[in-house]
Amino acid sequence: GIHYLSxxxxxxxxxxxxxxxxxxxxxxxxxxxWSESDYLFLKxxxxxxxxxxxxxxxxxxxxxxxxxxxxxxxxxxxxRYSINGYPYMAHHGDWFGGKAVGMVILDICDLTVxxxxxxxxxxxxxxxxxxxxxxxxxxxxxxxxxxxxxxGADLVILGGDLNMHPRDLGTRLLLAYTGLRDSYTEAERFxxxxxxxxxxxxxxxxxxxxxxxxxxxxxIDYILFKGLSRVSVKCESLSTTTGSVPGKPFxxxxxxxxxxxxxxxxxxxxxxxxxxxxxEPDPGLVDMVNEARxxxxxxxxxxxxxxxxxxxxxxxxxxxxxxxxxIALVPWLAHSTEHAFPRAxxxxxxxxxxxxxxxxxxxxxxxxxxxKTLQGAEDxxxxxxxxxxxxxxKHSQTQPVEQGRVQGxxxxxxxxxx
Amino acid sequence: GIHYLSxxxxxxxxxxxxxxxxxxxxxxxxxxxWSESDYLFLKxxxxxxxxxxxxxxxxxxxxxxxxxxxxxxxxxxxxRYSINGYPYMAHHGDWFGGKAVGMVILDICDLTVxxxxxxxxxxxxxxxxxxxxxxxxxxxxxxxxxxxxxxGADLVILGGDLNMHPRDLGTRLLLAYTGLRDSYTEAERFxxxxxxxxxxxxxxxxxxxxxxxxxxxxxIDYILFKGLSRVSVKCESLSTTTGSVPGKPFxxxxxxxxxxxxxxxxxxxxxxxxxxxxxEPDPGLVDMVNEARxxxxxxxxxxxxxxxxxxxxxxxxxxxxxxxxxIALVPWLAHSTEHAFPRAxxxxxxxxxxxxxxxxxxxxxxxxxxxKTLQGAEDxxxxxxxxxxxxxxKHSQTQPVEQGRVQGxxxxxxxxxx
Numbered sequence: 043g044i045h046y047l048s049x050x051x052x053x054x055x056x057x058x059x060x061x062x063x064x065x066x067x068x069x070x071x072x073x074x075x076w077s078e079s080d081y082l083f084l085k086x087x088x089x090x091x092x093x094x095x096x097x098x099x100x101x102x103x104x105x106x107x108x109x110x111x112x113x114x115x116x117x118x119x120x121x122r123y124s125i126n127g128y129p130y131m132a133h134h135g136d137w138f139g140g141k142a143v144g145m146v147i148l149d150i151c152d153l154t155v156x157x158x159x160x161x162x163x164x165x166x167x168x169x170x171x172x173x174x175x176x177x178x179x180x181x182x183x184x185x186x187x188x189x190x191x192x193x194g195a196d197l198v199i200l201g202g203d204l205n206m207h208p209r210d211l212g213t214r215l216l217l218a219y220t221g222l223r224d225s226y227t228e229a230e231r232f233x234x235x236x237x238x239x240x241x242x243x244x245x246x247x248x249x250x251x252x253x254x255x256x257x258x259x260x261x262i263d264y265i266l267f268k269g270l271s272r273v274s275v276k277c278e279s280l281s282t283t284t285g286s287v288p289g290k291p292f293x294x295x296x297x298x299x300x301x302x303x304x305x306x307x308x309x310x311x312x313x314x315x316x317x318x319x320x321x322e323p324d325p326g327l328v329d330m331v332n333e334a335r336x337x338x339x340x341x342x343x344x345x346x347x348x349x350x351x352x353x354x355x356x357x358x359x360x361x362x363x364x365x366x367x368x369i370a371l372v373p374w375l376a377h378s379t380e381h382a383f384p385r386a387x388x389x390x391x392x393x394x395x396x397x398x399x400x401x402x403x404x405x406x407x408x409x410x411x412x413x414k415t416l417q418g419a420e421d422x423x424x425x426x427x428x429x430x431x432x433x434x435x436k437h438s439q440t441q442p443v444e445q446g447r448v449q450g451x452x453x454x455x456x457x458x459x460x
Numbered sequence: 461g462i463h464y465l466s467x468x469x470x471x472x473x474x475x476x477x478x479x480x481x482x483x484x485x486x487x488x489x490x491x492x493x494w495s496e497s498d499y500l501f502l503k504x505x506x507x508x509x510x511x512x513x514x515x516x517x518x519x520x521x522x523x524x525x526x527x528x529x530x531x532x533x534x535x536x537x538x539x540r541y542s543i544n545g546y547p548y549m550a551h552h553g554d555w556f557g558g559k560a561v562g563m564v565i566l567d568i569c570d571l572t573v574x575x576x577x578x579x580x581x582x583x584x585x586x587x588x589x590x591x592x593x594x595x596x597x598x599x600x601x602x603x604x605x606x607x608x609x610x611x612g613a614d615l616v617i618l619g620g621d622l623n624m625h626p627r628d629l630g631t632r633l634l635l636a637y638t639g640l641r642d643s644y645t646e647a648e649r650f651x652x653x654x655x656x657x658x659x660x661x662x663x664x665x666x667x668x669x670x671x672x673x674x675x676x677x678x679x680i681d682y683i684l685f686k687g688l689s690r691v692s693v694k695c696e697s698l699s700t701t702t703g704s705v706p707g708k709p710f711x712x713x714x715x716x717x718x719x720x721x722x723x724x725x726x727x728x729x730x731x732x733x734x735x736x737x738x739x740e741p742d743p744g745l746v747d748m749v750n751e752a753r754x755x756x757x758x759x760x761x762x763x764x765x766x767x768x769x770x771x772x773x774x775x776x777x778x779x780x781x782x783x784x785x786x787i788a789l790v791p792w793l794a795h796s797t798e799h800a801f802p803r804a805x806x807x808x809x810x811x812x813x814x815x816x817x818x819x820x821x822x823x824x825x826x827x828x829x830x831x832k833t834l835q836g837a838e839d840x841x842x843x844x845x846x847x848x849x850x851x852x853x854k855h856s857q858t859q860p861v862e863q864g865r866v867q868g869x870x871x872x873x874x875x876x877x878x
Contacts, residue, residue, distance in 0.1 A: 138825075186537050
């Protein structure tokens with residue numbers, strides 16, 4: 043919702059507020075609430091149904107992330123992704139949004155629930171996606187943020203616009219690393235758009251070209267969940283809105299909304315909390331992380347190349363400035379007050395060289411930061427691969443012994459039985 | 461260590477490498493290793509004594525944070541502070557450093573150790589510290605990062621240059637919120653500079669003016685620690701380097717190095733892991749967080765004021781551009797090819813208006829981001845205060861009952877005894 047740019051912005055916020063008030067969800071995770079006034083409007087509308095709320099602020103415009111809850115919010119924390127597009131791609135706007143993942147810690151019937159809401163960098167062209175390394179790094183940071191901050195949770199929920207298809211690298215990494223389960227594949231009942239798609243071709247607010255070659259639409263919004271230690275969770279039902287809204291000429295949003303019902307069951311003593319070192323790692327994970335490393339390296343090479351180009355442009359600006367100096371010095375050295383070079387061109391050239399220097403300096407800073415960030419992600423991924431390989435090796439060494447033990451049991455049982 | 465700017469940079473890295481190799485610490489947490497080549501030099505020097513290492517990359521130059529360990533590094537994670545000075549204060553350089561807190565997860569004798577290394581924004585003038593709100597927000601983010609990511613740890617260690625005195629607001633908040641203990645006040649034996657100071661007046665690399673009014677020096681570097689669940693920790697000894705190095709004409713660094721010995725004891729079944737909701741909150745914490753809110757509000761007002769100034773400057777640039785347009789249109793409207801206005805001044809004015817617009821646009825983005833960040837921190841602090849007050853209220857209501865129970869025990873004991 044961007045005022046003046048998005049169509050029927052205020053009317054749609056009114057519709058959304060009304061819907062949320064009626065449906066009375068326990069927890070609402072919203073993305074792209076860009077304007078604080080719209081957040082405040084929703085806050086007012088939902089004051090009785092959802093007394094607890096948080097709006098995550100970040101970036102130039104904001105993170106756009108908002109949470110409304112029937113249950114008390116105990117704590118919040120925001121992690122801003124370290125890479126998020128380019129400021130000069132202003133028409134894409136992602137850079138200005140300050141993309142991030144927000145965490146709220148809730149107390150729901152004495153269970154500690156860590157709910158995450160996020161919105162990753164958009165995909166504008168699937169064939170030639172310049173932002174793929176950025177999105178892979180964002181997914182990588184997202185999964186680590188969830189892993190490291192969900193230690194004390196009984197239930198973890200992630201809701202958001204991941205801008206990734208279900209089989210995309212980032213989605214696979216996220217699910218494999220965190221153990222989160224996809225409510226669409228897990229739901230016992232599903233009602234809504236075919237194949238759970240959330241970006242449908244008929245939506246009047248989207249650019250149909252960006253959907254190609256997916257004629258019907260794509261599934262890029264998710265509700266993911268997992269229970270830890272004391273809780274087992276299953277997804278009873280999942281639904282999406284289906285485009286048109288009865289009695290209204292337009293839908294709520296450019297994406298379809300996802301709603302799910304999770305059934306929680308206390309499991310005293312039971313624990314599916316993953317053990318950091320002892321559990322067998324997924325052998326496919328090594329390939330996945332290596333695939334991510336390749337993507338990050340592609341991004342790194344491109345950022346380094348751009349930094350090089352910018353540095354050369356900066357040199358040109360500097361050379362121009364030198365030429366200016368020489369031109370300025372010639373009449374002075376020749377003790378003449380006459381300018382050999384036309385004044386206007388002289389000033390234009392000066393302005394040009396200054397503008398070039400300033401612009402290249404800024405771009406150099408931008409690309410240097412991106413190079414550092416991508417290098418950092420690559421380092422972390424290399425460490426992860428080494429760790430995974432060692433654990434797999436250790437596991438394959440201990441595996442025969444454990445298998446022997448398991449196989450030995452049936453024969454030893456009769457001996458122990460009376 | 462900044463090459464060409466810092467004196468004796470390479471020699472000092474050699475000295476530091478030699479010292480670390482000889483002293484064989486389990487864990488080394490370094491700050492301000494700005495150049496990757498210096499990190500690689502240390503990595504090579506310490507390859508045998510400290511085979512596990514990580515260098516955190518962030519910002520334009522880097523985070524400067526490096527870890528060397530005798531024990532395996534299982535995982536790493538970096539959190540960049542959301543506010544960190546101003547890019548135009550290039551001589552202070554903090555903005556370019558990409559200040560952050562790095563976490564490494566180590567396996568030390570089957571204990572999970574979360575070690576944090578950080579370097580907060582420097583204080584250049586204590587009397588009129590424009591960066592105080594930035595440092596308070598950094599301390600706030602640091603303490604939340606530690607709280608939220610140390611869930612699975614047996615031992616938590618934070619080492620770094622906090623750029624805060626022991627009684628500064630940020631230090632008090634950090635200790636009170638995380639339960640971390642200061643190795644200087646806890647150490648059974650201490651050897652080194654008086655009062656544990658780490659920035660001493662005699663250091664040849666520092667600007668003595670910045671130390672005023674603290675004649676001898678200040679303590680701004682810390683080793684903080686706490687044991688969780690299975691482990692009790694005490695600090696056996698702490699030491700600092702004391703300026704001069706025998707046989708060398710200059711010290712290792714502008715700060716004195718801190719070394720501590722921690723004694724870990726397994727506590728089976730014992731647990732001093734803080735319970736999120738049931739433990740009594742420190743009543744002083746509310747005042748502390750309110751004090752922090754005041755600082756953040758001061759920063760917010762200043763950022764908003766600067767954003768307003770910048771917006772007005774931008775308007776002036778726009779007005780200039782309009783004047784230019786009018787000047788350009790006058791001869792065209794008068795059907796004359798002659799310029800009534802001197803050409804050179806016309807171009808200069810044009811360049812000036814463009815430069816003003818570009819610069820103000822950039823500054824507007826910077827201040828908008830800072831406003832959002834400071835508002836976000838203030839929101840989080842307000843939530844924290846409300847939560848603390850509710851817990852205190854609840855505790856004061858349940859307190860008499862609990863006291864009654866405790867008081868009742870001695871009288872009931874004789875009845876139960878045979």
